[in-house]
Amino acid sequence: MTEQQEASADAVMTRIGQAIMLLHGGDREEARNRFGAIWAEIGEEGDALHRCTLAHYMADTQDDPGDELAWDLRALTAADGLSDGRVAEHGDSLAVRVFYPSLHLNLAADYVKLQRPDAARVHLDRARKASEVLADDGYGGGVRAAIGRLERRLREL
Structure with missing residues (x-):
């Protein structure tokens, strides 16, 4: 990954983190809007760590249980595409299995x-x-x- 790609990836994780803070602060609608905008950029083929993280939290913003399930399934699919190395690149010490x-x-x-x-x-x-x-x-x-x-x-x- 080039330095520019790493900086861009870090920017995506920062934006996802900001939306997570909105969600945890009780602003589900704004978090959902921001997650949706980021998802539109990264899509189904984007970085697996981004997709897993975003989908995992996007599920929590859903009002319909069927929509929540769809996002949780996306998160699981993305996790299946992750490697411990990719998680380590983000700076987390977590292994994928957690x-x-x-x-x-x-x-x-x-x-x-x-x-x-x-x-x-x-x-x-x-x-x-x-x-x-x-x-x-x-x-x-x-x-x-x-x-x-x-x-x-x-x-x-």
């Missing part, structure tokens, strides 16, 4: 909303198995707790 527990957890939650418990159980099982790579820190504990909550909810269905 993305999967959250991605599968989100898909399981989507399927619960869509009243498809069998599909939800498949992804919840994948999330649980993938969570073995998570550290014993706040993030790892939070993902494991969310898996447990969704498991209990599915047992009630």
